Amino acid sequence: NASEVIRAGLRLLEEEESGKKKSKPTRKKGATQNHWTGKRISPLTESPLVVFFPTEKDSHLGFLVQGPYRTTPARDNIPAHDDWNQKLIDETASLLVESVLPRLKEMELLTVSCFDAFPIDLDDFPEEGFFFPIADRFRSALQFDELLPAADASFVSCRRRGAHPG
Secondary structure (H helix, E strand, C coil), X not given: CHHHHHHHHXXXXXXXXXXXXXXXXXXXXXXXXXXXXXXXXXXXXXXXXXCCCEEEXXXXXXXXXXXXXXXXXXXXXXXXXXXXXXXXXXXXXXXXHHHHHXXXXXXXXXXXXXXXXXXXXXXXXXXXXXXXXXHHHHHHHHHHCCCEECCCCCEECHHHHCCCCC
């Protein structure tokens, strides 16, 4: 269940911050697993936008996005062209590339299999789409930041590797 994974991740961060870290996550072929919970980072099959409860707006991200977005009166969707919602989606994109990805890397959870949960296929994120800023910032981070796992356990960027995302 996604909320258990999030809670487990927060506990890991708290333990690491307080210096009580007990063991390191282990890499297993095809998935990333940690000793504390046995939970793995893997993509969600459905990832609706969450505004304190799931909406009907599927993000296609592979992970949940939770935030104080403005909703429609029925509270089942969000107006995509709302200025506040646009600002929040931009902040969500920043949070992913400036905080979440580096933290996963530090925790040794940013593995090849972890990338199944990220917005890589641009067919799911048209330029005019609400979630495009997240996919765009993610792909830009891959190009310039050392986030791609390499065979020697280091990380490289697409530029350093001579590749281009997508």
